Amino acid sequence: MEDFSLRPLVLVPLAVLAAPVWAQDASPVEAAPAEGSPAENGGDDVLTDSETGEEIRAIGDEILVVATRIKGQVEAPQAPLLVLDEADISSYGAASLSELLEQLSPQTGSGRGRGSGQPVVLLNGRRISGFREIRDLPPEAIRRMEILPEEVALRYGYPANQRVVNFILKDNFASRTVAVEYEPSTHGGTADSEIEAGLVTISGQKRFHLNGRINDTTALTEAERDIVQTERNTPTVAGDPDPAAFRTLVDASRKYALNGTWSTAIGEGADAAAFTINGALTRSDSRSFNGLDTIALTGPSGATERRSLPDPLLRKSRSTSFESGLVFNRPLGAWQFTATADGSYGDTRTTVDQPRDAVALAALVNAAAAGTLAPGGPLPTLAPGITDRARSQDYGLNSLATLSGTAFRLPAGEASLTVKAGYSYTRSDNSDTRSTADLSFDRSNASTGINLGVPLTSRRNGVLGAVGDLSLNLSAGISHLSDFGTLKDWSAGLTWAPTEKLSLQASYLVDEAAPSLNQLGNPTLISSNVVVYDFTRGETALVTVVNGGNPDLVREKQRDWKLSANWELPFLKSSNLVVEYFRNRSTDVTQDFPLLTPAIEAAFPGRVVRDAVGQLVAIDRRPVTFSEVKSSRIRWGFNVSGTIGKPQPQRRDGFMGMGGPGGPRGAGAPGGGGRPGGGMGRGPGGGGPRGMGPGGPGGPGGQPGNGQGRWNLSVFHKVELTNTVLIAPGGPVLDLLDGSALSAGGVARHGLEMEGGVFHKGVGLRLNGNWSAPVTVRSTGAPGSTDLRFGSLLKLNLRAFVNFDQQKKIVDDVPFLKGVRLSLKVDNLLDSRQRVTDQTGAVPLSYQLDYRDPKGRVVGIDFRKMF
Numbered sequence: 001m002e003d004f005s006l007r008p009l010v011l012v013p014l015a016v017l018a019a020p021v022w023a024q025d026a027s028p029v030e031a032a033p034a035e036g037s038p039a040e041n042g043g044d045d046v047l048t049d050s051e052t053g054e055e056i057r058a059i060g061d062e063i064l065v066v067a068t069r070i071k072g073q074v075e076a077p078q079a080p081l082l083v084l085d086e087a088d089i090s091s092y093g094a095a096s097l098s099e100l101l102e103q104l105s106p107q108t109g110s111g112r113g114r115g116s117g118q119p120v121v122l123l124n125g126r127r128i129s130g131f132r133e134i135r136d137l138p139p140e141a142i143r144r145m146e147i148l149p150e151e152v153a154l155r156y157g158y159p160a161n162q163r164v165v166n167f168i169l170k171d172n173f174a175s176r177t178v179a180v181e182y183e184p185s186t187h188g189g190t191a192d193s194e195i196e197a198g199l200v201t202i203s204g205q206k207r208f209h210l211n212g213r214i215n216d217t218t219a220l221t222e223a224e225r226d227i228v229q230t231e232r233n234t235p236t237v238a239g240d241p242d243p244a245a246f247r248t249l250v251d252a253s254r255k256y257a258l259n260g261t262w263s264t265a266i267g268e269g270a271d272a273a274a275f276t277i278n279g280a281l282t283r284s285d286s287r288s289f290n291g292l293d294t295i296a297l298t299g300p301s302g303a304t305e306r307r308s309l310p311d312p313l314l315r316k317s318r319s320t321s322f323e324s325g326l327v328f329n330r331p332l333g334a335w336q337f338t339a340t341a342d343g344s345y346g347d348t349r350t351t352v353d354q355p356r357d358a359v360a361l362a363a364l365v366n367a368a369a370a371g372t373l374a375p376g377g378p379l380p381t382l383a384p385g386i387t388d389r390a391r392s393q394d395y396g397l398n399s400l401a402t403l404s405g406t407a408f409r410l411p412a413g414e415a416s417l418t419v420k421a422g423y424s425y426t427r428s429d430n431s432d433t434r435s436t437a438d439l440s441f442d443r444s445n446a447s448t449g450i451n452l453g454v455p456l457t458s459r460r461n462g463v464l465g466a467v468g469d470l471s472l473n474l475s476a477g478i479s480h481l482s483d484f485g486t487l488k489d490w491s492a493g494l495t496w497a498p499t500e501k502l503s504l505q506a507s508y509l510v511d512e513a514a515p516s517l518n519q520l521g522n523p524t525l526i527s528s529n530v531v532v533y534d535f536t537r538g539e540t541a542l543v544t545v546v547n548g549g550n551p552d553l554v555r556e557k558q559r560d561w562k563l564s565a566n567w568e569l570p571f572l573k574s575s576n577l578v579v580e581y582f583r584n585r586s587t588d589v590t591q592d593f594p595l596l597t598p599a600i601e602a603a604f605p606g607r608v609v610r611d612a613v614g615q616l617v618a619i620d621r622r623p624v625t626f627s628e629v630k631s632s633r634i635r636w637g638f639n640v641s642g643t644i645g646k647p648q649p650q651r652r653d654g655f656m657g658m659g660g661p662g663g664p665r666g667a668g669a670p671g672g673g674g675r676p677g678g679g680m681g682r683g684p685g686g687g688g689p690r691g692m693g694p695g696g697p698g699g700p701g702g703q704p705g706n707g708q709g710r711w712n713l714s715v716f717h718k719v720e721l722t723n724t725v726l727i728a729p730g731g732p733v734l735d736l737l738d739g740s741a742l743s744a745g746g747v748a749r750h751g752l753e754m755e756g757g758v759f760h761k762g763v764g765l766r767l768n769g770n771w772s773a774p775v776t777v778r779s780t781g782a783p784g785s786t787d788l789r790f791g792s793l794l795k796l797n798l799r800a801f802v803n804f805d806q807q808k809k810i811v812d813d814v815p816f817l818k819g820v821r822l823s824l825k826v827d828n829l830l831d832s833r834q835r836v837t838d839q840t841g842a843v844p845l846s847y848q849l850d851y852r853d854p855k856g857r858v859v860g861i862d863f864r865k866m867f
Contacts, residue, residue: 072123082104091712111633151495154475156418169207177200190219215255223245257282274328277326284319290312325343336405340398390525400421401420412458415452415453430549432523442483470495476489535779544619581632587628591742599740627727644758644760645708739777763800791834800825801862803820820863
């Protein structure tokens with residue numbers, strides 16, 4: 001019943017979108033004047049493009065407006081989903097670009113395929129070697145940020161399954177930053193801490209950035225959360241060690257990271273090239289406990305005592321990685337050439353203690369049965385079990401070259417062309433004490449592809465202008481893998497803007513993919529005493545789990561449909577509505593071993609071991625292949641933003657406009673907060689203004705812009721329409737929306753994401769959260785089995801911060817606070833944890849609240865000072 005109550009919401013975006021096609025456009029966007037206004041040209045309806053020098057003519061009674069274009073904007077027919085200027089970015093209070101992207105996850109996430117990772121990230125409209133290159137930059141260095149739909153990724157040589165984020169740097173910026181963060185759980189027992197320092201210098205195309213960071217997490221044990229133990233894991237003799245004190249819910253870990261980037265120009269003028277080099281070194285250590293050996297001893301009288309033995313089962317891991325990237329950009333006449341290369345090396349070493357020898361434990365059992373050992377008395381010292389060791393060394397090299405420009409001109413505009421060629425090499429060397437021989441996998445991949453964008457109609461150029469702007473996008477690619485042969489991909493899409501405020505898109509994508517080398521060849525690791533819920537028996541068990549690679553995996557083929565609409569709402573300033581429909585069908589899908597339901601156990605009987613009485617003993621969780629996965633979903637939501645207070649004249653002091661070493665901050669774009677993208681870009685079929693007015697250079701200092709505050713709100717609703725899995729040809733079909741599950745918690749039919757906040761006079765408040773609907777996972781109905789109900793879950797995260805640079809009186813009294821931002825954050829504000837119950841209303845031991853979320857509410861304080 002709870003599912004049906006939300007289904008009418010699916011119709012809301014469809015009903016709203018019916019209006020704008022018939023509505024007239026709103027008033028023109030404010031724009032900077034172009035060269036040669038009609039008055040200057042003697043009343044002619046002709047303007048000269050200040051960038052290209054070409055004449056632009058109005059058609060009929062049109063009013064011609066040309067906005068100033070910011071260097072580094074993305075030129076594409078697809079309108080941006082969201083644009084943030086300097087003041088908007090400041091309102092998020094983020095410490096780095098990675099933190100900013102995390103806060104913007106509702107806007108940057110994609111529903112395409114079976115889920116996506118990080119978006120494609122550009123810098124000044126160009127490719128970079130990887131997000132690592134800019135992830136630690138302070139947001140104060142950014143002049144403008146654009147979030148664009150997945151189809152734009154094709155223009156940069158990427159597949160259309162990730163959204164695109166473009167950061168535009170300030171021309172001049174310099175800062176030194178130190179930051180300290182401490183985040184304990186309000187329930188105690190564990191805390192995260194971080195120390196970070198960074199140096200940034202930007203001067204035109206020259207850029208230097210160095211960042212160092214140390215992260216530390218303290219361990220949390222089951223004893224610190226009063227986890228109820230299973231009967232088989234609870235000793236009955238006083239004085240025996242408590243297994244709960246030696247089972248970790250949160251691993252102890254420490255991470256050291258150093259990341260540096262240097263970029264410079266080669267040559268001068270419009271034909272100057274740019275070269276960038278990036279390097280990062282990371283070292284991570286973790287330590288956890290898997291409990292104690294336990295044994296049941298029964299004496300001649302039949303009395304049984306359950307004993308726990310000393311020496312916890314320890315698991316340790318150490319990872320060391322080095323990554324390096326190179327980027328070369330150069331204009332070749334009207335074309336842009338970009339080449340990137342990224343190399344990596346990773347070394348992971350793991351040790352896992354195993355239980356004591358079964359023969360030695362059996363000797364204790366026999367001695368107790370014979371009466372020579374008292375079940376509740378002192379136990380002899382037994383040698384600890386063996387320690388398994390595993391090592392994985394991964395090598396990677398990825399390179400990609402793209403050439404982009406205008407292929408030809410049509411009456412409707414320029415046809416854009418991107419040609420790409422790439423080569424990658426990966427190798428994984430794995431060894432472990434369980435295998436008789438070392439395993440080594442390597443793969444080379446030579447690829448090439450093409451993307452063509454063709455304008456079909458254009459309001460600006462008077463080609464079927466009544467239709468609006470219509471463009472066609474085609475792409476195709478081919479890859480040859482040394483171990484999987486030839487893989488192909490292609491896509492086709494249409495973008496239609498019937499008005500400047502509405503953009504409609506339809507695209508179809510076909511892609512073939514091979515399993516990763518890690519999925520194929522990771523070393524085998526065996527972990528003992530892992531808590532697992534046994535659906536068949538309706539009980540919690542401590543089992544042995546096998547992890548590693550599966551060399552028998554096969555290639556996957558994906559087919560995706562996407563229909564979307566992006567509408568700037570004419571009745572609400574600085575707002576837009578986004579509606580997206582996704583349909584995916586994939587065959588031969590590689591996935592980690594799923595939740596052990598009866599259906600999964602029946603499909604993979606060789607992966608499960610039970611003892612003579614049917615109790616679960618071991619699970620092999622190495623990856624598997626599903627025959628077919630099909631899903632469809634609708635995702636819709638809105639972004640709305642605005643300003644607080646009246647514009648203030650720019651002042652010369654450091655609190656309203658002056659930067660630090662980077663020079664004056666500049667006014668930024670006037671007006672409202674985070675905006676939808678506005679009209680179309682300058683790509684094929686583009687008919688709107690080229691972008692917002694220019695901002696200015698920057699450095700650390702006060703609130704950017706005109707002194708107004710900012711507020712914004714984004715809310716997105718996701719509805720899963722279908723989600724099924726065919727395990728094997730002719731086998732059962734699992735409906736993940738009707739009782740089946742592949743993961744703990746199943747698939748919720750409905751989900752909500754939101755983020756919003758206010759920022760004024762240096763004080764900000766941010767709130768983000770997500771909600772998921774309840775899910776029921778069905779059992780077999782056999783005696784002893786039971787359904788599980790995963791309740792709905794609402795999680796809210798709060799962040800409050802103050803920029804002391806905008807608190808002049810306080811800084812005058814305490815000069816040390818100049819450049820300081822102090823933040824208070826509360827993750828999981830409501831201390832919400834998903835409640836899981838069986839058919840009797842009881843909580844299974846393996847689904848206790850502290851297993852689901854050991855930390856609960858976390859309160860953190862973050863001190864950052866920028867010089």
